[in-house]
Amino acid sequence: MLRFLVRRLALACLVALTVLSLSFALTRLAGDLAVAIAGPSATAADVAAVRTAYGLDRPVLVQFADWALRAAHGDFGQSFFFKEQVATLIADRLPITGTLGLTAIFIALAVSLPLGILAAVKQNTWIDRLATSIALFGQAMPTFWFGLLLMIVFGLRLGWLPISGTGSWRHYVMPGIVLAFTAIPALMRLTRTGMIEVLASDYIRTARAKGLRARAVVLHHALRNAAIPVVSIAAVQLGFMLGGSVVIEQVFALHGVGYLAWESISKNDYPVVQAVVLVLACIYVLLTLIADLLNAFLDPRLRTA
Amino acid sequence: MTDHALRSAFVLPRRLRNGGFVVGAAIVGCVIIAALVGPTLVPHDPFAQDLLNRLVPPMWMEGGSAAHVLGTDQVGRDYLARLVYGARISLLIGLSTVIVSGLIGTTLGVAGGFFGGRVDDVVTFIITCRLAVPLILVALAVVSIVGSSFFVVVMTLGLLLWERFAVVARATTAQVRNLDYVTAARAAGCSRGYILLREVLPNILNPLIVVATLEMALAILLEAALSFLGLGVPPPLPSWGLMIAEARDYMFFQAWVIVIPGLALLVFVLGINVLGDGLRDLLAPESRA
Numbered sequence: 069m070l071r072f073l074v075r076r077l078a079l080a081c082l083v084a085l086t087v088l089s090l091s092f093a094l095t096r097l098a099g100d101l102a103v104a105i106a107g108p109s110a111t112a113a114d115v116a117a118v119r120t121a122y123g124l125d126r127p128v129l130v131q132f133a134d135w136a137l138r139a140a141h142g143d144f145g146q147s148f149f150f151k152e153q154v155a156t157l158i159a160d161r162l163p164i165t166g167t168l169g170l171t172a173i174f175i176a177l178a179v180s181l182p183l184g185i186l187a188a189v190k191q192n193t194w195i196d197r198l199a200t201s202i203a204l205f206g207q208a209m210p211t212f213w214f215g216l217l218l219m220i221v222f223g224l225r226l227g228w229l230p231i232s233g234t235g236s237w238r239h240y241v242m243p244g245i246v247l248a249f250t251a252i253p254a255l256m257r258l259t260r261t262g263m264i265e266v267l268a269s270d271y272i273r274t275a276r277a278k279g280l281r282a283r284a285v286v287l288h289h290a291l292r293n294a295a296i297p298v299v300s301i302a303a304v305q306l307g308f309m310l311g312g313s314v315v316i317e318q319v320f321a322l323h324g325v326g327y328l329a330w331e332s333i334s335k336n337d338y339p340v341v342q343a344v345v346l347v348l349a350c351i352y353v354l355l356t357l358i359a360d361l362l363n364a365f366l367d368p369r370l371r372t373a
Numbered sequence: 374m375t376d377h378a379l380r381s382a383f384v385l386p387r388r389l390r391n392g393g394f395v396v397g398a399a400i401v402g403c404v405i406i407a408a409l410v411g412p413t414l415v416p417h418d419p420f421a422q423d424l425l426n427r428l429v430p431p432m433w434m435e436g437g438s439a440a441h442v443l444g445t446d447q448v449g450r451d452y453l454a455r456l457v458y459g460a461r462i463s464l465l466i467g468l469s470t471v472i473v474s475g476l477i478g479t480t481l482g483v484a485g486g487f488f489g490g491r492v493d494d495v496v497t498f499i500i501t502c503r504l505a506v507p508l509i510l511v512a513l514a515v516v517s518i519v520g521s522s523f524f525v526v527v528m529t530l531g532l533l534l535w536e537r538f539a540v541v542a543r544a545t546t547a548q549v550r551n552l553d554y555v556t557a558a559r560a561a562g563c564s565r566g567y568i569l570l571r572e573v574l575p576n577i578l579n580p581l582i583v584v585a586t587l588e589m590a591l592a593i594l595l596e597a598a599l600s601f602l603g604l605g606v607p608p609p610l611p612s613w614g615l616m617i618a619e620a621r622d623y624m625f626f627q628a629w630v631i632v633i634p635g636l637a638l639l640v641f642v643l644g645i646n647v648l649g650d651g652l653r654d655l656l657a658p659e660s661r662a
Contacts, residue, residue, distance in 0.1 A: 079501070086502045094511065097518045104518075204650075208643035210594055212601045213617055213635035220628050304504075311507025315598050329510055330602060333517045341514050348507045356505075 072364060080357045087349040088139065092132050094345065095338040104336055105148060144343035149335045154343045158325060162347075164234055165313055165324035171240045172247035173306045180252045181298070184259025188267060189286060199260065203253040211312070215246045215319040232321035243313075243320045250312060251305035258301055262294035296366050303359035307352035394651025400644025408464045411457030417441070419458040419611050423449030431629060443633055446616070447623060455611035456637055462612045463593045463641060466527060470592035471585050473531025478538020479581060483569060485539070486546025496543060503536045509598060516604045526605055530592050541584050545577040579656040586649030590642045597638055613638045 095101060102119040103110070110118070119125045123134070138145065144154035179202075187199035222242060223231035230239050266272060267290050275285045314326030321327070325344055332340035412419070429445040430437045431452070437444060443452035485496030515529045549555060550573070558572050597614030599605030606612040608619075613634045620630035 079498075082498070083502050083505050086498075087505050090502075090506065094514055095518065097515060204643060204646060205639075208590065208594075208639055208646055210597050210601075210614070210617075210635060210638050210642075212598055212614075213631065213638065216617070216621065216624060216631050217635070220624060220631075224625050307505075308508075312509055314510055314513065315602065318602060326510070330513065333513050333604070336517075345507060345510055345514065348510065349505045352505045352507070 069364070073361070076357060076360055080353050083353050084350055087353070088136055088346060089132070091342040091345040091349070092135055095342050096128070101338065105338070139343070139346060144346075145339045147332070147337055147340050149332065149337040150340070154339050157328060157340060158343060158347055161323060161325045161328050164322055165310055165317070165326060168240060168243055168247060168313055168317070168322060168324060169306055169310045171244035172309050173251065173302060175244050175248035176251040176255055176305065177302060179248065180256035181259055184256045185263055185286065185291065185294075187256070187260045188263030191264065196260075199256060203256050206249045206253040209249060211246055211250060212315050212319050214249060215242065215316055218242045218246065219320075234322055239320075239322070243316045243322055246319075247309050247313060247316050251302075251309060254301060254305060255298060259294065259298055262297055263290060266290045266294045296363060299366070300356075300359035300363050303355045303362075304352075307355045310351060311348045392651075393647045394655060397644050397646070397648025397651050400640060401648055404460050404464060404641050404644070407457050408460040411460065412454070415451065415454045415457055417451030417454040419450060419454040420609055421450060425449065428623060428627060428630070430627065431633070434629065444629065446630065447619060450611075452616075452633060455616060456613070456634060459611045459613045459616060459634065459637070460641070462523075462606055462610060463596065463638070466523075466530070466596045466606075467589040467593045467645075469527040470530040470534060470596075471589045473527065474533075474535035474588055474592075475538050475581070475585055477532070478535030478584075479542045479574075481535070482539035482542025482544075483546045483573060483577070486543040487550055487569060487573060489547070489550075493543070496539065500536050500539050503533070506533070508533055509595065512595065512599060513602060513604050516599060521604055521607045523606055523610075526596055526599060530595055534588050534592055534595075537584050537588060538581060541580050542577060545580055546573055549573050549576050580653075583649050583653045583656065586645050586652065590645040590649070593638070593642055593645070 100115075102115050102122070102124045105122065106115045106118045123131060126134075135145075142155050144158075146152065147154050147157060150157055183195075183199045183202065187196040190196060219231045219242065222229045229241050230236075231242075233239055263286075267286075272285060272290055275289045276282075280289075310325075313322075313324065314330050316322070317324045317326035318330050325348070329341060329344040331337075332344070423445065426441070426445050426449045427447055429441050429449075431444045432439050432442050434444075441451050441453070443456060445451055446455065481496050481499060485493040512529050512533055516525055519525050519529075555568060555572050558568050563572075596605050596612065597617070600612040600614030601618045603618065605614055608615055616634040617631050617638075620634070624631045
């Protein structure tokens with residue numbers, strides 16, 4: 069177990085380090101960063117001034133080491149546009165994205181677990197086909213378009229929910245549903261195939277043979293084992309959701325990290341962009357780490373990996 | 374091509390009873406035809422503005438006319454013409470992205486699965502890192518920094534969407550590697566490159582084709598999302614995502630302006646996915662869940 073723990077932690081650190089380098093490299097794609105920051109109307113003198121002011125005249129490796137060391141301490145520098153500490157900007161907006169992500173994963177699990185279980189128990193019936201169709205549509209639905217449709221129907225026509233902003237829990241319902249649909253297909257398919265596999269196994273037959281009621285067999289015996297992969301995929305999906313929320317935050321004008329990223333991208337605010345990429349990637353790494361540890365805890369066979 | 378791949382190609386028509394495959398193939402076929410010959414059939418230019426006929430509704434709605442079957446957009450461009458031209462863009466983006474990502478993913482996956490050991494560790498690590506990178510965010514950032522164009526969008530998506538190819542290629546190659554015909558080829562003195570290209574690759578092709586349909590669908594959705602956020606295919610090219618973005622200001626008054634391009638997107642992607650599912654059942658019936 070200890071060996072597994074150490075290996076897994078080392079891997080997480082290595083991935084985080086790689087992502088750190090990648091997010092630094094991302095902003096160097098522009099070619100000359102000083103020219104990009106100074107803007108199209110800048111003179112050569114302006115560019116030179118920007119270059120010294122932002123330390124861009126130093127060797128790239130020095131710049132990287134400097135940035136990486138600061139970033140490791142949570143100091144991402146100052147935003148060009150907001151004139152604020154990037155770390156503060158992100159910390160202010162992270163709760164909104166977090167709330168959205170958690171709402172979405174909750175909705176996704178609330179839909180896909182029961183549906184997946186029912187589809188597995190009643191294989192090849194209408195409910196199975198319904199579940200499969202929902203998964204197919206969820207996979208093919210353009211999220212931003214789905215969001216706009218919900219806005220028209222529930223926001224404008226029915227007037228049930230607010231169409232933008234973050235004032236109350238009701239603001240999170242529509243974006244939460246939209247974001248949930250990005251995870252529902254994977255979670256539901258996994259629950260379904262997992263349940264089908266487990267229900268066919270010997271110990272379920274034993275449980276049935278000793279006269280347990282069908283409900284007890286499914287919920288107590290089968291679900292417990294089928295849920296193991298679902299737990300880890302749910303964590304992974306939450307990570308994807310936080311990264312993918314940029315589109316939905318823009319549609320619903322939720323001022324979370326995704327919205328901040330979009331604003332910064334359109335304003336060439338590189339320090340914010342690279343910090344958001346890094347933070348979201350690290351959250352993903354952390355989530356998958358937790359999921360793997362949880363899995364190893366639930367299923368001893370995985371500890372040897 | 375080996376015997377096996379040849380045979381599966383010829384067996385396909387006989388198994389056409391698979392419903393998903395037929396429906397998917399029909400939808401994708403329609404889009405391909407629309408993309409190829411559509412622009413010549415629609416009597417309007419997708420770029421021609423007509424400010425006197427702005428936001429004309431589709432012909433079946435009140436105020437619509439047969440001159441513009443699907444109506445016109447906010448600057449009076451014919452919606453059907455733009456939709457049909459948009460099919461070309463979605464199709465091209467999807468295909469080109471899959472070629473780029475398929476090459477990257479398959480190369481990495483086959484290398485990892487075939488050589489194992491250190492090589493495999495490195496490949497697995499690269500896949501893990503790729504998964505940690507927030508997809509849409511990085512795509513947006515790259516397109517914004519490098520500048521949006523068709524080529525940049527394809528390269529960006531291609532460089533980001535290869536991981537499923539790699540995962541599947543790695544797993545299937547690891548299975549194939551130890552089969553008798555590979556051992557036989559090795560014993561016959563075939564070179565490593567020959568074995569990889571002529572023995573391994575044809576035998577892992579089927580699952581990769583299925584992955585290709587999934588990735589193509591994903592690439593089309595992502596391009597639409599990028600274009601919707603203003604960082605995809607640059608205007609005035611009529612990408613479906615861009616059409617939705619441009620129509621967004623008018624959607625509360627006339628819902629059809631976003632329903633039409635969105636529906637096109639949904640149906641096309643659904644078709645590709647259903648086709649992929651059908652293909653999987655046809656190519657590997659034993660894996661049906």
